[in-house]
Amino acid sequence: MAEADEELLERFASHSVDRDNAAHFRGRLNRQLLINRCGDCGRWHHPPKPVCPGCWSTAIEPSEVDGTGEVHLLIRLHQGPPAPGVDYSTPYPVVTVELDEQQGLCFTATVEEGDIAIGQRVELDWIERAGVPVPIFRLAREVSL
Ligand SMILES: [Zn+2]
Structure with a gap:
């Protein structure tokens, strides 16, 4: 390398x-x-x-990619590999999102809790963790017409 x-x-x-x-x-x-x-x-x-x-x-x-898409899978991890800034006691939410760019193109990341559910529109944002940016999905703010 x-x-x-x-x-x-x-x-x-x-x-x-x-x-x-x-x-x-x-x-x-x-x-x-x-x-x-x-x-x-x-x-x-x-x-x-x-x-x-x-x-x-x-x-x-x-x-x-734009980072917009639809939640296809939502899991809440009660345990997992130790990682800085990850708290499994809450538990830790993870979503697999089908990105708008192509049917079946999926990306998995954590998600901001709230009213998150399968089928909802989300958008990508970034948080800082252990000194590096980490992708996180949030409920989409855009209103689709
Ligand atoms: Zn090709």
């Missing part, structure tokens, strides 16, 4: 940063949610892989 990647590994020490997802984590430092998109067929995929699952092209471009 390049020298710049060593800093990345250090800052995301509690994550499994590797060659495939390094660009995604680098994006997080700029509060950008980068998802791999195929330069040939336009298909998005996540988690990051070096080859497009649609057409096997290697012309993969980490591309920023």
Whole structure:
């Protein structure tokens, strides 16, 4: 890995940063949610892989998504791996969101508690945890017409 990647590994020490997802984590430092998109067929995929699952092209471009979508899965963790700033006693909410960019394109992150439920529209925001930005979903403020 390049020298710049060593800093990345250090800052995301509690994550499994590797060659495939390094660009995604680098994006997080700029509060950008980068998802791999195929330069040939336009298909998005996540988690990051070096080859497009649609057409096997290697012309993969980490591309920023809007971060809006719909809650497909909602879980509240009562226990889990120790992580800085994560409190399982409350418990800790996690959602899988189908992003608007493509049907079936999902991203999993924590969510701001409140009236969150499956099927609701959410948008992406960022919080700071252990010195790095962490993606978090919130109920969408926009009103869809
Ligand atoms: Zn493709």
